[in-house]
Amino acid sequence: MKKRIWFNQWFTTVAHFIEMIRYNSDGIEFEVYGTSTNENALYLSYCDAAFMEPDTYGEEYVQFCIAFCRTHSIDIFVPRKENVLISKHIKQFTELGVKVLVCPDARLMEMLDDKEATYRLIENHSLLKNYVSIPEYFIVTNAEAFKTAYNRLKEMGHKVCFKPVIGEGGNGFRLIKDQLDTIEELFYKGVSHQITFEHAYSILKQQAVFPPLMVLEYLDGTEYSIDCLALDGELMAAIPRKKGKGRVRELEENQELITLAEKINEALEIPFVYNIQVKYKDGKPKLLEINPRMSGGLHYSCLAGINMPYRAVKVLIMGNKAIERIEPHFGIKSSYLEKEVILKDITEKISQERAFFS
The missing domain is CATH 3.40.50.20 (Rossmann fold)
Known part of the structure; x- marks a missing residue:
């Protein structure tokens, strides 16, 4: 049936x-x-x-x-x-x-849905704080606090960006640039996620209080998604997926990121299928977020020879009987056509x- x-x-x-x-x-x-x-x-x-x-x-x-x-x-x-x-x-x-x-675990789900709560969880966890790095950040709810956070991060030598504390994907993300509107940006950059500080500040001043924003250091290195399959603390697969230029994605046997995934799994025991997003800066991976669901790009990771959506459903149905360590195939580079x-x-x-x- x-x-x-x-x-x-x-x-x-x-x-x-x-x-x-x-x-x-x-x-x-x-x-x-x-x-x-x-x-x-x-x-x-x-x-x-x-x-x-x-x-x-x-x-x-x-x-x-x-x-x-x-x-x-x-x-x-x-x-x-x-x-x-x-x-x-x-x-x-x-x-x-x-x-x-x-x-x-609804409490864990709530924390992972909130970027500030996620970072606090990492900062206060006896195991994770030693293995998982997070960006420098501030949480603000008014324009003056936004200005203070921006100036402090600039004093630390960082490029600055901001995004909503609760949000999905890149929704609401902006990189603050000192100057915009060059001919190249107008003609060739397409839809931009860049904004000047003055423009952002003037918009935020329109409200006395706004929903929490995370103002943080911009990570300018390579971005990875790590798709994970797990149950009861048993990590069956962790596949680092490098985001290349444009539509290119590469499955990379990055042991540093696989170890990071193992530590997160050991500490949080998120079941079924989930996704960890990190981005490098100065050769060091820093956490962006943890999504306790199938990621939008999971199908790329399945090119490693693992049907992760079905296997997640299988462990949901069968429990421990379906736990199986699976060795993925790495070094696969892919893209897509409409x-x-x-x-x-x-x-x-x-x-x-x-x-x-x-």
């Missing part, structure tokens, strides 16, 4: 994960459900059943998720949207017989689902 697996609001690249889970080497059959607030979300075309989901958040959204699982007899739920809150309610899903691919995809028409299913959950 096919297992029903549901992906809620996700990145477009979840389409790759859906295919990897569907065409697994064990021959386990899955019926894939997908939901989105965007009826043209590309990954819905890769699902066996696709529906619109309500544009809600918080407790109301969690109740939608519980109702969706009950209505469609979902066996496995792979959440991205509101995954922290879903972790807090995991018992309600378990009572329905639903296995959820999310770290069940591909046209005919979108699935889900209009009828949209109306049905809206009617049911209204």
Whole structure:
């Protein structure tokens, strides 16, 4: 009998994960459900059943998720949207017989969702503070504190950048430059994440208080994502993925980063699949963030010969019986091309689902 697996609001690249889970080497059959607030979300075309989901958040959204699982007899739920809150309610899903691919430690999930809390966790951890370096940073909530933090970091000799304390990916990231708007930047740089201090300061002064910003040293070296597969403190795979120029990605047997992943796994015991992002400065890797979910670029790491999305689902279903140390293949360099995809028409299913959950 096919297992029903549901992906809620996700990145477009979840389409790759859906295919990897569907065409697994064990021959386990899955019926894939997908939901989105965007009826043209590309990954819905890769699902066996696709529906619109309500544009809600918080407790109301969690109740939608519980109702969706009950209505469609979902066996496995792979959440991205509101995954922290879903972790807090995991018992309600378990009572329905639903296995959820999310770290069940809701407190840890909350800390990893907050960049300041993550850095404090590293700074105060007896093991991690000796193995994991973090950038110099300040947390600010008003323009004057922003100015002070900027000046202090400049006095330390750093280039300065800032980003929201709670946010996903590069959303809200800006690099502060002394001068902008050269001909080269205007004609050739495309969309820029650079801003002058004066411009940023003038914008931030528009509000007396704003959501917490992290003002920190800019790391100008190579960036890596380390995709990890683990359960009960057993690290089955750690694959450092170097971000090259443009679209180039390279799987690198970087023992320094593999050791870093081993120490984070030993200390935090994040289960299933997760991602560690670091960037180098002066030859030293510094932590950007830890994402307790499948990363948007996980499919690149799977070129190492490990079907990480399926294996994560397998350990979720089978537990310790599925633990297996896997040796990845390194030295693989890759890129990608766009591909046209005919979108699935889900209009009828949209109306049905809206009617049911209204």
